[in-house]
Amino acid sequence: MGYPPDSLSNFTELATKYGYVSEEHKVTTDDGYILTMFRITKGRNCNGPIRKPPVVLMHGLLMSSDCYLDAGLDASLAYLISDLCYDLWVPNMRGNYYSKRHIQLDPATDREFWDFSILELGYYDIPAFIDYILSKTKSRKLNYIGFSQGCSTFFIMNAERPEYNDKIGVAILLEPSTRQTNMRAQFSRLVFTAYATALPALYRAGQYEALPQGGIVQQIAAFICKDYIAANTLCRVATSLIDSSHPGSVETQTMRVLFGHFPAGTSTKNLAWYGQGLKTDTFQNFDYGIDENLQFYGSVKPPPYNLSQVTAPVVIINGNNDGLVTPDDVDWLTSKLPNVLEHFVVQDQLWNHLDVAYSQYTSESILPKISQYLRSYST
Numbered sequence: 001m002g003y004p005p006d007s008l009s010n011f012t013e014l015a016t017k018y019g020y021v022s023e024e025h026k027v028t029t030d031d032g033y034i035l036t037m038f039r040i041t042k043g044r045n046c047n048g049p050i051r052k053p054p055v056v057l058m059h060g061l062l063m064s065s066d067c068y069l070d071a072g073l074d075a076s077l078a079y080l081i082s083d084l085c086y087d088l089w090v091p092n093m094r095g096n097y098y099s100k101r102h103i104q105l106d107p108a109t110d111r112e113f114w115d116f117s118i119l120e121l122g123y124y125d126i127p128a129f130i131d132y133i134l135s136k137t138k139s140r141k142l143n144y145i146g147f148s149q150g151c152s153t154f155f156i157m158n159a160e161r162p163e164y165n166d167k168i169g170v171a172i173l174l175e176p177s178t179r180q181t182n183m184r185a186q187f188s189r190l191v192f193t194a195y196a197t198a199l200p201a202l203y204r205a206g207q208y209e210a211l212p213q214g215g216i217v218q219q220i221a222a223f224i225c226k227d228y229i230a231a232n233t234l235c236r237v238a239t240s241l242i243d244s245s246h247p248g249s250v251e252t253q254t255m256r257v258l259f260g261h262f263p264a265g266t267s268t269k270n271l272a273w274y275g276q277g278l279k280t281d282t283f284q285n286f287d288y289g290i291d292e293n294l295q296f297y298g299s300v301k302p303p304p305y306n307l308s309q310v311t312a313p314v315v316i317i318n319g320n321n322d323g324l325v326t327p328d329d330v331d332w333l334t335s336k337l338p339n340v341l342e343h344f345v346v347q348d349q350l351w352n353h354l355d356v357a358y359s360q361y362t363s364e365s366i367l368p369k370i371s372q373y374l375r376s377y378s379t
Helices: 011-017 077-083 118-137 149-160 162-167 186-204 216-225 228-232 234-242 252-258 268-277 290-297 327-336 367-376
Strands: 021-028 033-042 051-058 086-091 142-147 168-174 314-318 340-345
Touching (some): 011 021, 011 033, 021 118, 033 077, 033 118, 051 077, 051 118, 051 149, 077 086, 077 367, 086 118, 118 149, 118 162, 118 268, 142 149, 142 367, 149 162, 149 168, 162 168, 168 367, 186 234, 186 268, 216 228, 216 234, 216 252, 228 252, 234 252, 314 327, 314 367, 327 340, 340 367
Parallel strands (some): 051 142, 314 340
Antiparallel strands (some): 021 033
């Protein structure tokens, strides 16, 4: 059985195929990374004027903008939100296959390119996207939708650069990741722990990039899961191990497509940060060890991010069956934020982490709440 065409298509090709008008934009960060961001200027089913301000839809760890198209017309958030007549921008953080360029560094030969973790994503990438969009659209604010790592990076931005709070109308945060203390998905715990433990050895072996598109893990997954029977069995088991089980939520065709774009790549250092987070009860900077921490931070332990600085209005949306970002950790996060408009728990008791990107039920489980708050903060 051949690869499904959608699994081999990029964002622009997919959007065009299904009748959406998209643009590709290049954004350069203050530290020299050249990032790709896509824009859907008008939804296929949008019959009215485009609402203001613009909306950002940020992907999670090891994902790309393509994750928001992989579930097809009736379930993918990029299609659904643009169909509600929003000017939608879908960025790609450094290290994934759309954002592997730098003004000086070569990702293939320069270790420095990969010397980043979640701090740099929040401190440099998210602000660069926001400033670019506001400049292009002549808007004073935008509305932000983040998923998982797209939430933690939002918190880092506002904690480290609090002036960005004033550029946000509302932030709608889906399965927001901060600390990983209570992660239930044992396979994912094992992977993150392995990266944290083995980071020095990986560096000595010259392994600075983790789980890229075109790497052996992605290629094997895409090859196996292109088969309908394998997609409906083995690949479902694989996603259940990564997260948790939600029978029937992800359609088999989506399962065949998504591994063409996942995993999308990041740095080994970033995955090591997630492994470190399993051993702490807070949301903190990268832990270099005592000596280097003293050098970097002036303290033995890495300092926690100050979530009380995140003063932008936020809406938290999560599911009770999330194996990666557990309800306990979301409750902890919510208690630390000063301006939570609503903490909405998805009614479907089996709603999990990957459902945000890939479930066939997004239009009924999370879109109404997303739409409610976008409408409240739009004209």
